[in-house]
Structure formats: C-alpha cells, structure tokens
Amino acid sequence: MKKIKEFMTALKKAAGLTGTKWVVWEHIQVGKSHCETCLKLNKCWFIEEKKPKLPQHFLCHCTTKPISYTDVVNFATSNSDSSKFDPYLFNRGMAYSHNKQKLFESWGYTIDDADWLQKTIEEQGVEKYINGDYDLGLLNKYGQRINIRVEIPRKDKEGTVSFLTGWMVCPNGRIQLNTPYGGK
Amino acid sequence: MKEMDCVEVTVEKEEYARYGVHKGMQGKTHYKASNADRWYVRFPNCNSKLNEIRESIYAKDLKLLPDGINPKINEEIRRKFGEFIVGDGFCEMDCIEVIVEKEKYAKEGVHKGMQGWICQNGYGDGYWEVNLPQCYDKPDIATLAIHEDDMIQIPVMHAKINEEIKKKFGD
Numbered sequence: 001m002k003k004i005k006e007f008m009t010a011l012k013k014a015a016g017l018t019g020t021k022w023v024v025w026e027h028i029q030v031g032k033s034h035c036e037t038c039l040k041l042n043k044c045w046f047i048e049e050k051k052p053k054l055p056q057h058f059l060c061h062c063t064t065k066p067i068s069y070t071d072v073v074n075f076a077t078s079n080s081d082s083s084k085f086d087p088y089l090f091n092r093g094m095a096y097s098h099n100k101q102k103l104f105e106s107w108g109y110t111i112d113d114a115d116w117l118q119k120t121i122e123e124q125g126v127e128k129y130i131n132g133d134y135d136l137g138l139l140n141k142y143g144q145r146i147n148i149r150v151e152i153p154r155k156d157k158e159g160t161v162s163f164l165t166g167w168m169v170c171p172n173g174r175i176q177l178n179t180p181y182g183g184k
Numbered sequence: 185m186k187e188m189d190c191v192e193v194t195v196e197k198e199e200y201a202r203y204g205v206h207k208g209m210q211g212k213t214h215y216k217a218s219n220a221d222r223w224y225v226r227f228p229n230c231n232s233k234l235n236e237i238r239e240s241i242y243a244k245d246l247k248l249l250p251d252g253i254n255p256k257i258n259e260e261i262r263r264k265f266g267e268f269i270v271g272d273g274f275c276e277m278d279c280i281e282v283i284v285e286k287e288k289y290a291k292e293g294v295h296k297g298m299q300g301w302i303c304q305n306g307y308g309d310g311y312w313e314v315n316l317p318q319c320y321d322k323p324d325i326a327t328l329a330i331h332e333d334d335m336i337q338i339p340v341m342h343a344k345i346n347e348e349i350k351k352k353f354g355d
Contacts, residue, residue: 077217077240079203082226083277088301095279096301098343099320119215138292142307142329166315166327168304172199178303179315183323 020132021048022072023064030061036141038062043171044144045072047132052139072173078126080177086114089180100181108155117152121165121180124150129167129175137166144169147182189213190249191225193241204305205239206261210253213246214238228255274312274332278302279341282316284334292326293355299341303327318350319343325350 027034027042038056045067046052056062087093090111091101101111109117128134128148137145146169151162166178185191189212193200196207204227211227222240229236237258274280278301282289285296294316304313311329318325325346 074220077222079224079238079240081236081238081276083236084303088277095340097340098317100317103321123218138326138328140329142311142313145327163321164323166324168313171202176304178313178327179317179324181317182327184321 020069022046022067022069022132023048023051024067025051026063026065028061028063030059035060035062037139040141040143041139044169045076045173046169050132050134050136052136052144072130076126076130076173076175078122078129078167078175078177080118080122080125080180082114082118084177084180085118086111089117090114103181106156107152107161108157113155117180120152121150121177124148125165125167125175125177134167142168145178146175148175185213185223185243185246185248187213187215190251190253191223191241191246192249192253193225193245194247195245197245200239200241200245201265203239204237204262204265204267205241206265209237209258209261210249210255211237211258212253227258228253229259274302274306274337276302276305279338280312280314280330280335281338281341282330282335286334289328289330289334290353292328293350293353294326294328294330295349295353297349298325298346299338299343300325300346301341306332316346317343318347322347325355 023046025041025044027038035057041052051064088096089100092111125148134146134148137147146167147164148167149162150165151160153160163184164182165180166182167175168178170176191213192210193205193207209227211225214224214226216223217240221243223243224238224240227237280300282294282296282298298316300314300316302312303315306312310332312332314330315327316325
C-alpha cells in the first residue's frame with residue numbers, strides 16, 4: 001500500500017499535479033530607482049508557501065508568476081565548488097580549524113570521499129529544492145539564502161546522518177552551495 | 185564526451201557569462217548532469233584549485249581539446265571581462281577575521297574578532313559572502329556579505345574564537 005502511495009505521488013509530481021505551486025519572482029520597475037534586494041530575487045524560483053515576503057517594501061511592484069512543476073523538475077540545477085569539500089570541510093592544510101572533519105570522520109568519511117560528498121550533496125540539494133523541502137534564510141541585496149537538510153549513510157556502521165547545508169538561490173532554478181555543513 | 189575530457193566553450197551565452205564562463209574558456213568535464221544534456225565542467229585557474237569555476241554547459245556548446253587545457257587562457261579571458269582572479273586580493277576560500285563592530289553584522293550575530301572563510305566570489309562592490317562557523321556539529325553563526333574593508337585575511341581561522349566571542353555577547 002505504501003509503495004502504491006509513493007508511486008502515485010511520484011506520478012502526480014511528474015504530471016505537475018501536486019499541491020506544491022512554484023512561482024518565479026518578477027521584478028517590475030516602475031520608478032526611477034531599483035530595489036537591490038528585489039533585483040537579486042528577479043527570476044528566482046520558489047514554492048508559493050516558501051517565497052520571500054511580498055511586497056518586500058513600501059511601493060514594491062514585484063510580483064510572482066506561476067511556473068510549471070515540469071519546468072522546475074527539468075531545469076533546476078545545483079552547483080558547488082570542490083574546494084568547499086577539499087580543503088574546507090576536511091580541513092586539508094589545517095587552515096580551517098573547525099573540527100568538522102572530525103565529525104565526518106566519526107561517520108566513516110575521509111578526504112577521499114570529498115568528491116562523492118560533493119556530488120551527493122548537489123544531487124540531494126536540487127532534489128529537495130525541487131520538492132520544496134527547504135527553509136528560507138537571510139535575504140539581502142546579495143540574494144536569498146536557503147537551508148536544505150541532506151542525509152548521507154554512515155560508513156562506520158548502519159544508519160544515516162543528516163545535517164543542514166547552506167545555499168544561495170540564483171535565477172532560473174539554480175542553487176549554489178554556500179556551505180557544506182551549516183549545523184546538525 | 186566522457187568524464188575528464190578536455191573541452192573548450194564554443195559560444196558566448198548570457199546564462200554562462202553570468203557565472204563567469206565565456207567563449208574560449210577551457211576546462212575538464214566533471215560529470216554529466218542528470219536532467220539534461222549538460223556537463224559539469226571545471227574551469228581552473230593557474231596554480232590553484234581555488235576560485236575555479238564549475239558550471240554546467242550544454243554538450244553542444246563544447247568542443248573537445250585533444251592536447252589538454254591551458255588555465256592561463258581562462259585567467260586572460262576572465263580578466264578581459266573584468267572578473268576577479270585568484271591573487272587579485274581576497275579570493276574564495278580565504279580565511280578572514282572581522283575587524284570592526286557594526287550593527288548590520290551584529291544583528292546576524294557577527295562581531296569584531298570573529299573568523300570565517302569566503303564562500304562565494306566577490307559581488308563586485310567590495311562585499312564578499314563569508315561563512316562564520318562554530319566547532320564540530322554546532323550551527324554556523326552566519327553566512328552573510330562582509331565588506332573587504334571590514335575584514336583582513338588571516339592564514340588560519342579558528343571556529344573556537346567565534347564561540348568565545350558569541351558567548352561574550354550572550355548571543
């Protein structure tokens with residue numbers, strides 16, 4: 001029964017029939033000046049329930065327009081820089097004294113897993129973003145940050161661990177990894 | 185095309201240029217994107233893994249380079265477009281220390297003396313996206329934009345210092 005439900009949910013998602021509505025932020029210039037925050041949100045994609053406050057400010061003319069779930073599934077992408085895993089996360093060269101590498105080592109991961117982690121976090125990041133499984137973070141003229149919880153298997157024993165990753169929302173369905181470990 | 189192929193971008197497109205990728209830049213394919221005919225390509229700079237660009241590019245916009253890549257070309261092209269290159273000042277992954285106490289940072293829990301790392305390229309107006317972590321599994325203090333005049337580069341960052349300062353401010 002559970003499998004049937006999961007299958008139907010996946011089918012509905014594929015057909016764009018889920019309750020989750022996606023919108024694209026549209027910055028509309030009316031006066032002579034631009035709001036830098038609104039400009040940064042232009043063309044960014046959010047689910048209706050988790051979009052930045054609208055209107056953003058007094059006399060804000062921004063609006064949101066619906067975007068099809070199919071487009072979100074097809075065109076949303078995630079991106080991260082390998083240096084956020086090696087050297088940062090695994091602290092190669094000991095320049096980043098945060099002990100997060102010990103956390104990952106306690107789960108059985110080493111610096112050799114940096115590429116795998118990068119790929120897995122990117123894949124889960126975009127998948128969860130597409131599912132609307134994100135929380136809004138700080139918004140300012142440099143953009144909207146979001147937090148996404150990812151889950152990875154433990155390598156030292158059975159089970160999984162989950163933690164927050166920090167991303168920046170960019171135009172046209174792209175999210176860019178800010179930090180690979182933002183807290184448990 | 186396969187992983188680790190040497191490639192060159194054959195077109196100038198706004199969707200690539202937005203992320204610092206221009207016609208003529210050379211890189212190596214990293215892996216194929218799952219939802220389109222695109223490849224994640226690494227565009228390195230000279231002598232450094234830092235500040236490299238990694239961007240998904242349509243396969244049709246790439247050509248194979250049988251003789252390998254020359255990262256110097258990437259730097260030249262990026263400079264031509266007025267973009268920031270490693271060695272030109274702060275760069276991504278640099279360790280920094282906040283040297284001022286300002287309300288705009290304080291309201292995010294960031295105070296003078298806190299240390300972090302630059303997690304995004306500069307925004308072009310002097311501001312850099314900085315992450316200030318705490319130790320081990322504790323949540324980050326903040327990820328926010330800090331002006332280059334408000335921080336200095338340091339060789340090593342210590343998250344423990346952030347925890348001590350946070351405690352002092354009772355945040």
